[in-house]
Amino acid sequence: MKKILLSSILALALGINLNAYEVNGDLGVKWTGFKTEKKAPVSGTFKDINLSIEKNDDLSKFLTSAKVEIKTASFDSKNPFRDKNITSTLFSLATSEVIKGSIKSIDVENKKMVLNVTMNEVSKEVSMSYDIEDSKIVAKGSIEILDFGMKNSFMAFAKKCASFHGNKSFSDVNIEFTIPYK
16 A cells, blocks of 8 residues: 555646746747838847746746846847847837836737837836647737837937838837747
8 A cells, every 4th residue: 555655646736837938949029120111020039038037836837937148249130131120129228228127927728928028127017828839828918119218219220221111110119039949
């Protein structure tokens, strides 16, 4: 009887560990901005992203433990000319060199979350939807650059890029992040 009880406890402990959420790779961050009257998308990422997140058996606790810091100078659109135009206007005129993010809350049933984003020393809550696919949590939402006190920076960016954007730059940006887990 002791063997059966001990085996059951061991099996339960192993089962709990197998269900724990733990980061398994690098955080993926994607942004998509828009230009021209047709709202043509331009996407990219950042090269310098630091994530801290605690292993947990509970998805909500796992995600709400996440804290990220992104260096704005590491902006990467795969086009060095574009990157320089953006970092020399949009981010260098802002007071913050780092974008910070943390997940404030999770609604597991509806697959929604609230992300707290701090940029240019302004914090805003961003509603996002998420899915879990192939051991990855993929969240999507949108931010409004002007909500972060970046009107002057955005106007400098729009002016500098006017000829490349057909005199139309948009201040809304789609954001997406992917957390691989095991």
